[in-house]
Amino acid sequence: MVTLYSSPSTHSYGAVASYSNSFIGLYNYHHNKQIAVSSILSRKFGSLQINQKPFWNAVRMQDGAVAIPPSKIENETPLKKLKNGSSPVAPPKEQKDTIDFDGNKAKSTVSITVVGASGDLAKKKIFPALFALYYEDCLPEHFTIFGYARSKMTDVELRNMVSKTLTCRIDKRENCGEKMEQFLERCFYHSGQYDSQDNFAELDKKLKEHEAGRFSNRLFYLSIPPNIFINAVRCASLSASSAHGWTRVIVEKPFGRDSESSAALTRSLKQYLNEDQIFRIDHYLGKELVENLSVLRFSNLIFEPLWSRQYIRNVQFIFSEDFGTEGRGGYFDHYGIIRDIMQNHLLQILALFAMETPVSLDAEDIRNEKVKVLRSMRPLQLDDVIIGQYKCHTKGDVTYPGYTDDKTVPKDSLTPTFAAAALFIDNARWDGVPFLMKAGKALHTRSAEIRVQFRHVPGNLYNKNFGSDLDQATNELVIRVQPNEAIYLKINNKVPGLGMRLDCSNLNLLYSARYSKEIPDAYERLLLDAIEGERRLFIRSDELDAAWSLFTPVLNELEDKKIVPEYYPYGSRGPIGAHYLAARYKVRWGDLV
Numbered sequence: 319m320v321t322l323y324s325s326p327s328t329h330s331y332g333a334v335a336s337y338s339n340s341f342i343g344l345y346n347y348h349h350n351k352q353i354a355v356s357s358i359l360s361r362k363f364g365s366l367q368i369n370q371k372p373f374w375n376a377v378r379m380q381d382g383a384v385a386i387p388p389s390k391i392e393n394e395t396p397l398k399k400l401k402n403g404s405s406p407v408a409p410p411k412e413q414k415d416t417i418d419f420d421g422n423k424a425k426s427t428v429s430i431t432v433v434g435a436s437g438d439l440a441k442k443k444i445f446p447a448l449f450a451l452y453y454e455d456c457l458p459e460h461f462t463i464f465g466y467a468r469s470k471m472t473d474v475e476l477r478n479m480v481s482k483t484l485t486c487r488i489d490k491r492e493n494c495g496e497k498m499e500q501f502l503e504r505c506f507y508h509s510g511q512y513d514s515q516d517n518f519a520e521l522d523k524k525l526k527e528h529e530a531g532r533f534s535n536r537l538f539y540l541s542i543p544p545n546i547f548i549n550a551v552r553c554a555s556l557s558a559s560s561a562h563g564w565t566r567v568i569v570e571k572p573f574g575r576d577s578e579s580s581a582a583l584t585r586s587l588k589q590y591l592n593e594d595q596i597f598r599i600d601h602y603l604g605k606e607l608v609e610n611l612s613v614l615r616f617s618n619l620i621f622e623p624l625w626s627r628q629y630i631r632n633v634q635f636i637f638s639e640d641f642g643t644e645g646r647g648g649y650f651d652h653y654g655i656i657r658d659i660m661q662n663h664l665l666q667i668l669a670l671f672a673m674e675t676p677v678s679l680d681a682e683d684i685r686n687e688k689v690k691v692l693r694s695m696r697p698l699q700l701d702d703v704i705i706g707q708y709k710c711h712t713k714g715d716v717t718y719p720g721y722t723d724d725k726t727v728p729k730d731s732l733t734p735t736f737a738a739a740a741l742f743i744d745n746a747r748w749d750g751v752p753f754l755m756k757a758g759k760a761l762h763t764r765s766a767e768i769r770v771q772f773r774h775v776p777g778n779l780y781n782k783n784f785g786s787d788l789d790q791a792t793n794e795l796v797i798r799v800q801p802n803e804a805i806y807l808k809i810n811n812k813v814p815g816l817g818m819r820l821d822c823s824n825l826n827l828l829y830s831a832r833y834s835k836e837i838p839d840a841y842e843r844l845l846l847d848a849i850e851g852e853r854r855l856f857i858r859s860d861e862l863d864a865a866w867s868l869f870t871p872v873l874n875e876l877e878d879k880k881i882v883p884e885y886y887p888y889g890s891r892g893p894i895g896a897h898y899l900a901a902r903y904k905v906r907w908g909d910l911v
């Protein structure tokens with residue numbers, strides 16, 4: 319066996335390969351160079367096949383290690399020959415991938431453990447996403463799914479619970495019921511405490527039975543409250559890591575509640591895991607239209623040249639939900655809308671929207687650009703934020719509860735359920751362009767969209783036809799993330815007829831009209847990526863640090879100064895303050911025009 323190790327300590331990437339403790343090759347990580355490394359190994363050991371694509375994403379270069387091009391590697395180079403006596407190969411505790419020499423897929427298996435399997439997210443999203451992947455034949459041939467939680471359940475009871483949430487896709491195939499049965503047969507349950515190494519060791523034993531001597535890789539999905547993350551990671555890592563394949567852990571938000579707690583969480587996670595093993599999920603990155611953002615920008619000649627302060631007046635990121643915290647008030651009150659939506663989902667979209675062109679589509683190249691743009695942003699100022707909280711509202715016979723009517727929320731809570739903010743990127747491309755965010759619960763509609771408002775046409779011959787309404791006269795590009803996914807561009811055109819009247823119309827790519835296939839749920843894409851070791855859509859720790867440093871000062875100030883939110887009725891369009899904030903930057907919210 320050839321064992322390939324990884325180390326997370328730098329952001330440079332490479333491969334270290336060893337064979338019986340002898341160093342073979344180390345090379346920068348790029349798709350074309352993969353072949354270089356694999357060919358070195360092939361030359362030395364005959365017909366090597368790299369049968370695990372994820373491996374290449376998992377490999378990182380050790381601090382201070384020397385990159386040796388394949389042409390220089392004539393013989394096996396002993397480990398000790400590497401620079402300054404530094405240990406070139408990560409200690410065994412770190413993640414390692416092993417290449418199955420036969421390249422035989424049938425010999426490997428993936429075990430997926432949903433930690434917190436009795437919970438809301440597991441039922442609502444994780445199990446259905448796993449089934450959808452199975453249904454679409456996207457899971458490896460051999461896989462096992464384990465639910466793990468404290469609740470007492472048998473395998474059959476877990477299957478019953480899971481089966482209630484499974485659905486077939488719209489383009490139903492006849493064998494859907496059969497597929498469900500087959501999927502459920504691969505689901506098992508183990509009851510245990512989150513802080514018990516012994517319980518995780520029992521899980522390990524069961525996993526091994528199912529893995530049946532196959533080359534095993536293990537994925538743990540932490541679908542549990544954040545206060546038990548670390549215990550679960552410690553126990554899973556120490557007692558139930560894969561002995562010779564990869565072990566990866568998907569971590570759900572919240573990743574702390576400010577810079578300090580987030581850094582502490584990262585430090586604790588890294589006691590037991592490499593950065594490469596940690597998959598921080600932001601499910602908005604798995605949404606189809608968010609994925610499409612880079613395609614839109616970088617594969618259409620017409621957009622990228624316009625993508626700067628020269629042509630763009632402002633950009634808006636808008637999230638609204640037409641329901642309140644319903645059942646999640648306990649969690650929400652500790653976080654509020656800025657942490658729940660803005661600091662992660664909206665900021666991640668902003669980073670993808672505003673980043674420079676990455677060197678390639680490799681995860682690290684993309685994440686490097688995201689970090690760069692986040693670090694070019696000004697921390698949010700208190701003057702540039704307004705906050706709101708929904709209050710009870712009666713419409714006809716129905717009374718909608720206010721936020722503090724939730725029994726799990728303190729009566730005097732000042733936690734914002736709505737916020738609007740103006741952010742700025744201090745770089746050459748975006749200097750002076752307001753990036754506005756708006757997020758709220760219990761509003762009049764459910765939607766998430768990006769709105770790009772372009773500048774006016776200089777010396778426009780048709781100005782008189784529009785009067786002075788800049789918003790009517792200028793183009794707007796709308797990327798509707800949900801619902802009814804669409805990309806449309808507002809253009810000006812002449813109303814047909816003998817007169818000269820101008821109109822504003824949409825060039826519209828409505829996904830449901832263009833594509834008959836159902837759009838996969840974000841969790842499907844992200845789970846598949848985690849299984850395949852594709853990190854592009856997961857958040858790296860330096861991205862997280864950069865994101866928190868933009869919001870932490872203002873979050874502290876809001877709390878220290880006990881800023882009272884502006885109250886808005888359940889089901890309304892939110893506080894009026896959002897309009898004043900936008901107006902300060904000569905902006906009108908596009909969703910209200």
Ligand SMILES: NC(=O)C1=CN([C@@H]2O[C@H](COP(=O)(O)OP(=O)(O)OC[C@H]3O[C@@H](n4cnc5c(N)ncnc54)[C@H](OP(=O)(O)O)[C@@H]3O)[C@@H](O)[C@H]2O)C=CC1
Nearest residue numbers: 434436437438439440467468469541542543544570571572
């Ligand atoms: N639900 C959602 O829509 C979303 C959730 N998230 C995040 O995903 C994670 C899971 O969410 P969700 O499923 O809603 O969480 P739950 O509150 O439903 O918790 C999941 C499971 O964890 C166990 N658990 C709950 N509270 C405790 C506790 N205090 N101590 C020990 N175990 C506990 C319970 O299992 P048992 O008692 O059987 O051990 C529960 O079934 C959280 O981090 C959440 O913030 C993120 C985005 C959306």
Ligand SMILES: O=C1O[C@H](COP(=O)(O)O)[C@@H](O)[C@H](O)[C@H]1O
Nearest residue numbers: 571601639646658659663766800
């Ligand atoms: O992360 C979260 O997202 C949901 C909204 O997700 P969506 O995919 O349904 O738009 C939000 O309700 C929740 O408060 C938040 O924690």
